[in-house]
Amino acid sequence: MATAQPVKPTPIEFLAKFDTTVLAGLVFLALGGGIISFYYSHIRYLPDIEWSQSIVHLATATLIGGGFAILLALSLFLPGCMWSAFLLRDERLKDSFWFHEKTDEVCLWTLLRNIGLPFGAVIFANHVVLVLFEEYWEDSLLGVYGITCAILLIPMGFWIKRNLKILLDRKEKEKNESLGREKDRRLFKYIAWFLVSILISQFSMLLIYLFSGRPTGTAFWITTIFCTLGVFISNHFVAIHYEKSRVQSVLVSLVIAALLLFIADRNSTLSVQVLAFFGLGEKSASVDLLLNKEGAEASEKLGLQERCTPKSEQRLCDVQVLSRLGNEYLLKAGDQIFTLPKSVVISRMSRQPALDRKK
DSSP states (O other): OOOOOOOOOOHHHHHHTSOHHHHHHHHHHHHHHHHHHHHHHHHTOOOOOOHHHHHHHHHHHHHHHHHHHHHHHHHHTHHHHHHIIIIITOTTTHHHHBSSTTOOOBOHHHHIIIIIHHHHHHHHHHHHHHHHHHHHOSTTHHHHHHHHHHHHHHHHHHHHHHHHHHHHHHHHHHHTOOOTHHHHHHHHHHHHHHHHHHHHHHHHHHHHHHHTTOOOHHHHHHHHHHHHHHHHHHHHHHHHHTTTOHHHHHHHHHHHHHHHHHHHHHHSOHHHHHHHTTTOSTTSOOEEEEEOHHHHHHHHHTTOGGGSSSOOSSEEEEEEEEEOSTTEEEEEETTEEEEEEGGGEEEEEEOSOSSOTTO
16 A cells, blocks of 8 residues: 655745744845845955854844844835734724625725725825925935824825725624724724834835935936835735735745845945945945055055055055955055955054044
């Protein structure tokens, strides 16, 4: 008698068996590694990394990826998760979003018309607000943007209240019952959670805009269109499928997040801005390097000793560190880009004032 062949798990089931912490670490590493790779593609440089140094670089990539994973989750995942938990699965409202009361299949058109359209409208309006205020109120962007976003929540609250009240009224007529005061309390619940989903999206959008170097013009509008579509599609997918398959919802959000990061980096300086926080790139603070004898000779042959005032034989002044990975520093001095072995650098001093001592 032939033995039954074991049933192989599907890829989704296989991923679901992994430890959550391990999966989260891999996701953070992938996102962070992607951002670092985008940066090195900008500067056209590929460092040689030794195994002894790889742990530090993996930790840095994981740290960067973790921050962006949380930031993107605020706009690509959490709003849809909130809709699923507090709107689509609400005891009084869920039948209105389902094709039939005996099924739990969500009607996409009902979701789009009543929740998705107001959400998409306010997300696009927020992008327009960013570019307008960047042009006219650059110095007070955060304050003006915050006030405007708060004002936008008022019509959104009335819009979502009107849409969901119609659904509740329709159910009252179909079942010939009155909700009484319960209707007002439930409407308050719906409005509150919907506005919270908008708030976290607005916050995430602002931070990503700042990290991207405040793009304007064509680059901004290309990024805006793809960002709005990505947020729109991701949250609708999560809202519909989160209760059925949380792994699928997370995977779709991650794929869209990776695409949006790629588009944002191609149309702005996202990776360059991020690496500048770690003291790398053209947007980082300039530094002075103290060199040993071998380094001083290399600096002299490159004609860089004149950068110091007064002239110094063993100092290399006012340079930017483009890369610290591997055994060499990739440096930029004016229009010159060159490398120096790390072994020739004795010390490094930032030229930026130390956190404004007057403060």
